[in-house]
Amino acid sequence: MNTDNLFKPFSLKSLNIKNRIVMAPMTRSFSPNGVPTADVAAYYRKRAEGEAGLILSEGTVINRVSSSNDGNIPHFYGDAALAGWKNVIDGVHQAGGAMGPQIWHMGIMDNHHSGWLPAEPFEGPSGLNRPGSNNGKTMTESDIGDTIAAFGQAAADAKNLGFDCVEVHGAHGYLIDQFFWDGTNERTDIYGGKTLPERSLFALEVIKEVRKRVGEDFAVIIRLSQWKPADYTNQLATNPQELEAWLNPMADAGVDIFHCSQRRFWEPEFEGSDLNFAGWAKKITGKATITVGSVGLTGEFLAAFAGESSQPSSLDELMRRMDRGDFDLVGVGRPLLADPFWPKKIREDRTDELKGFTKAALGELVLD
Numbered sequence: 551m552n553t554d555n556l557f558k559p560f561s562l563k564s565l566n567i568k569n570r571i572v573m574a575p576m577t578r579s580f581s582p583n584g585v586p587t588a589d590v591a592a593y594y595r596k597r598a599e600g601e602a603g604l605i606l607s608e609g610t611v612i613n614r615v616s617s618s619n620d621g622n623i624p625h626f627y628g629d630a631a632l633a634g635w636k637n638v639i640d641g642v643h644q645a646g647g648a649m650g651p652q653i654w655h656m657g658i659m660d661n662h663h664s665g666w667l668p669a670e671p672f673e674g675p676s677g678l679n680r681p682g683s684n685n686g687k688t689m690t691e692s693d694i695g696d697t698i699a700a701f702g703q704a705a706a707d708a709k710n711l712g713f714d715c716v717e718v719h720g721a722h723g724y725l726i727d728q729f730f731w732d733g734t735n736e737r738t739d740i741y742g743g744k745t746l747p748e749r750s751l752f753a754l755e756v757i758k759e760v761r762k763r764v765g766e767d768f769a770v771i772i773r774l775s776q777w778k779p780a781d782y783t784n785q786l787a788t789n790p791q792e793l794e795a796w797l798n799p800m801a802d803a804g805v806d807i808f809h810c811s812q813r814r815f816w817e818p819e820f821e822g823s824d825l826n827f828a829g830w831a832k833k834i835t836g837k838a839t840i841t842v843g844s845v846g847l848t849g850e851f852l853a854a855f856a857g858e859s860s861q862p863s864s865l866d867e868l869m870r871r872m873d874r875g876d877f878d879l880v881g882v883g884r885p886l887l888a889d890p891f892w893p894k895k896i897r898e899d900r901t902d903e904l905k906g907f908t909k910a911a912l913g914e915l916v917l918d
């Protein structure tokens with residue numbers, strides 16, 4: 551298997567990385583009271599030592615009282631948490647890596663199984679976390695304005711701390727995606743509407759604010775998914791024209807890289823072509839894209855949460871698409887969670903040393 555194109559350097563504005571492997575954002579809940587610890591810093595540094603080109607942090611929440619449903623998810627605000635993140639990025643840079651935080655507002659959530667609750671109710675476009683399920687409050691225009699400002703502040707802090715880029719979490723049924731989806735956005739003001747472009751206003755305002763706060767030369771990524779936990783088969787955009795109407799305004803607003811989340815990267819996005827989500831996003835916007843979803847593993851990640859183990863699998867199909875130019879970068883989640891040295895092993899063709907993924911790896915910060 552020829553993986554040469556996976557190991558070509560990539561540069562875009564502030565982002566200069568040694569290969570095309572991106573550690574996918576993975577929530578770990580190892581940051582008590584929202585503060586990333588020295589263990590968290592060691593965990594990320596190890597992935598840089600293992601040769602991940604770009605590390606995207608676990609989702610880290612912006613400065614809104616109810617942006618999180620779990621007290622152990624890291625904040626991206628406040629002196630203590632930002633000092634923790636400074637420690638993280640310094641360690642990653644010392645090990646020759648690059649990193650961006652994934653800035654996140656979870657929107658309306660189910661209550662966490664631990665019983666932890668934010669000091670104010672969850673907030674979202676219409677109080678819904680899935681159709682018919684209300685577990686929070688409908689945001690006012692002033693809540694929306696403050697939330698946009700908080701995303702902008704987090705992006706500015708990412709740049710000030712020395713991160714190489716920032717990723718806005720717009721996927722997987724969280725706040726920004728709750729605005730995109732008509733199943734959770736029933737607003738009748740300018741942030742709602744019958745069409746996806748209308749329901750994209752909140753995302754566009756977030757992106758514009760982020761761009762304004764970081765300047766033109768700092769790389770901005772947005773993560774998007776068609777699927778949601780409440781509906782795996784959902785398609786926000788059901789054909790290339792709708793995808794164009796969704797993505798191009800985001801590109802114009804300041805997105806440099808579209809991170810296109812799928813559960814299985816090889817699944818075609820629309821009938822009549824084998825292009826996947828990242829393939830279509832690149833073709834339509836001309837922007838760089840990241841593909842992700844079951845790269846190098848036999849099983850997908852939601853089944854992994856339910857306890858299913860995965861074995862290492864061939865990269866042939868990934869490389870076929872990459873060599874064809876479908877996408878620029880490749881997101882790798884569980885393989886890097888279980889094995890910091892996954893990229894180095896692939897580069898050195900040590901495939902017999904690759905580890906599979908078991909649910910046990912979710913419960914620790916694996917260091918070797």
Ligand SMILES: Cc1cc2nc3c(=O)[nH]c(=O)nc-3n(C[C@H](O)[C@H](O)[C@H](O)COP(=O)(O)O)c2cc1C
Binds near residue numbers: 609652812842844882
């Ligand atoms: C433990 C775990 C936590 C995750 N947390 C996040 C997250 O915070 N933000 C996000 O966008 N995706 C998150 N994901 C999804 C991953 O980024 C990735 O898209 C998914 O695992 C598929 O990639 P994989 O098949 O290589 O694991 C998480 C996945 C796992 C396994």
